[in-house]
Structures are given as structure tokens and as C-alpha cells.
Amino acid sequence: EAGVTQFPSHSVIEKGQTVTLRCDPISGHDNLYWYRRVMGKEIKFLLHFVKESKQDESGMPNNRFLAERTGGTYSTLKVQPAELEDSGVYFCASSQALGQGRTEAFFGQGTRLTVV
Amino acid sequence: AQSVTQPDIHITVSEGASLELRCNYSYGATPYLFWYVQSPGQGLQLLLKYFSGDTLVQGIKGFEAEFKRSQSSFNLRKPSVHWSDAAEYFCAVVNYGGATNKLIFGTGTLLAVQP
Numbered sequence: 001e002a003g004v005t006q007f008p009s010h011s012v013i014e015k016g017q018t019v020t021l022r023c024d025p026i027s028g029h030d031n032l033y034w035y036r037r038v039m040g041k042e043i044k045f046l047l048h049f050v051k052e053s054k055q056d057e058s059g060m061p062n063n064r065f066l067a068e069r070t071g072g073t074y075s076t077l078k079v080q081p082a083e084l085e086d087s088g089v090y091f092c093a094s095s096q097a098l099g100q101g102r103t104e105a106f107f108g109q110g111t112r113l114t115v116v
Numbered sequence: 117a118q119s120v121t122q123p124d125i126h127i128t129v130s131e132g133a134s135l136e137l138r139c140n141y142s143y144g145a146t147p148y149l150f151w152y153v154q155s156p157g158q159g160l161q162l163l164l165k166y167f168s169g170d171t172l173v174q175g176i177k178g179f180e181a182e183f184k185r186s187q188s189s190f191n192l193r194k195p196s197v198h199w200s201d202a203a204e205y206f207c208a209v210v211n212y213g214g215a216t217n218k219l220i221f222g223t224g225t226l227l228a229v230q231p
Contacts, residue, residue, distance in 0.1 A: 006161070032220065042120075043160075043221040056216035091132065091160065095217070102148060102167050103210075103217050107160035 002026065004094050004108035012114045018080040021111045025074070025094030032075050033095075033105060034067060038088040046090075049075060061086075082115045089113070118143045118211050122222035129197050130230050137225050138193040139207030148210040149190045150219070151181055155203040163205075166190065179202070203228045 004089040005024040012021050025032045034046040046065070051072035060067070064083070069075040081087050087111050093105040119171055121140045151163040164175025171183040174176055181192045190207060204226045208219040 031217075035219070035221075039182075040223075041225045045218040045220070048216045048218060053220060056218065059218075084159075089203075093160075093219075104162060105167065105217075106162075107152070109157070109159035 002058075002093055004106050005040060005095050006090075006108035006111050008111060009109065010061075010112045010114075012116060013082055015084055015115055016081045017114060018078065021077045021090055021092075021113070023075045023077070023092030023108060025092070026106055030072070030107075031096035031097070031105075032096045032105075034075070034077055034091040035091040035093065035108075036088050043091065046077075049076070051078050066109055075080055079113075082113075087113055087115045118209060118220050120207050120209055120227050122205075122207055122218055124225045125223065126226045126228070127145075128228040128230060131199050132196050133198045133225035135192075135194045135201070135227070137205050137227070139190045139209075139222060140188050140193065141207070141209045142188065143209050147183075147190075149181075149183060150208045150210070150213065151175065152202045152208060152223075153177075153188075153190050154206065154207045162208065163192070171204075194203070197227075197229055199229045199231070202227055217225060 007022045032049040037043045039043045045059040049069045066078045089109045089110040093107045095103045095105045119142045119160045149166045152160040163179050166173050166183045204224045207222045
């Protein structure tokens with residue numbers, strides 16, 4: 001069974017450009033999460049999809065970030081325009097149906113974004 | 117507010133030595149706790165989890181962790197470290213309030229293993 005897959009693994013862009021990150025969750029997982037780790041800091045929650053619906057986007061930093069999950073399968077996270085502080089590693093995770101916290105999230109390898 | 121603290125940013129141990137990585141949490145309800153590991157070039161891999169029951173939980177790769185409610189701790193241990201254990205380790209607690217089971221992570225502990 002394939003795990004969570006993220007593309008690209010690395011991306012270097014200039015300030016002001018647009019970047020789109022992609023996440024393919026494990027097949028059958030309705031829950032999809034985005035997290036981010038800025039250098040030297042903790043991994044922080046960005047948002048949560050249940051199928052194609054945004055369940056919680058309280059962690060999204062600002063309106064330069066747009067996440068979509070069309071059809072409830074893969075998800076994209078677009079940053080437009082990118083700023084220097086957006087640099088970090090973006091993780092995607094997926095899990096099966098919620099069970100009041102008793103669930104295991106499977107993570108992808110992350111996308112390392114560098115804004116120069 | 118919910119939080120996880122990993123007081124050790126970087127630890128170096130000799131191969132074959134024992135290991136303990138510290139984790140303290142702050143959470144108002146019954147905590148569901150996890151340890152993840154990230155090896156170079158890899159994603160986050162679940163080592164073990166605690167939901168309820170026996171407070172000593174066994175995980176993969178010979179790791180174990182003990183939940184101590186009185187100390188709000190969930191320390192990770194391994195009796196004999198292997199060079200392949202060099203990685204970054206993250207403790208996390210699930211915030212299951214509402215409809216989102218989002219993870220709250222500590223800042224991570226980077227483990228180096230010397231011959």
C-alpha cells in the first residue's frame with residue numbers, strides 16, 4: 001500500500017513568486033492535514049480536510065495560503081505571493097475516520113520550501 | 117493552552133548506550149500521546165502511541181515510552197542505541213476538541229549517535 005506522497009520534495013523560489021505543493025493521501029483516508037515546520041521551531045498545524053471540505057483552517061498563517069482538495073482525493077497548498085518567512089518544511093498527513101482522538105496520522109516525507 | 121515541551125534540543129549518545137528523551141505535555145483532558153521519528157530524507161514515522169491502559173507502551177525499533185500522569189510526562193526510552201537511530205524525535209499530543217484531531221508537537225530532539 002502506498003503511503004502519503006508529497007511533491008515536490010524541494011522547491012526554491014524567489015520572493016513574490018507562486019508555489020503549489022501537492023499531497024496524495026493514503027487511499028481511503030478521508031482526513032487530510034497540512035502541517036508546517038519553520039526552521040528551529042515546532043511542527044504546527046495548518047488545516048484539516050474531511051473529504052473535500054475544510055474542517056479546520058485555524059492554523060493558516062494568512063490569505064496568501066490557499067488549500068484545496070477537489071474531489072476529496074489529493075490536496076494542493078498554494079502560496080501566492082511567497083514571502084521569506086514562508087520558508088520551511090510542509091508536511092501532509094492522512095488518517096482514517098475520526099475516533100475521538102484515537103487515530104493515527106500517517107505523514108509524507110515533506111516538501112522543503114525555500115524562499116529567497 | 118495545550119502544549120508539548122521537549123527540553124533537550126540536541127543529544128549525543130554512544131552506540132550501545134541507553135537513551136531517554138524527555139517530553140512534558142500540558143493538556144486539560146485525557147491526553148493521547150505520540151512519539152514520531154524523522155530520519156534524514158524521510159517523513160515522520162510513528163514510533164508508538166498511548167491512548168489508555170498500560171502506562172508503559174512498546175513501539176517499533178525497540179523503543180518504549182512511559183506515561184506518567186502525575187508528572188505530565190511521556191518520556192521515550194531505548195536500552196541500547198544503534199547508529200541507525202540517529203534522527204530527530206518529536207513528541208506530540210492530540211488536541212481532540214471539536215471535530216479536528218490535530219497534533220500539537222514539541223520542538224523536537226535531534227539525536228546523534230557516536231561510535
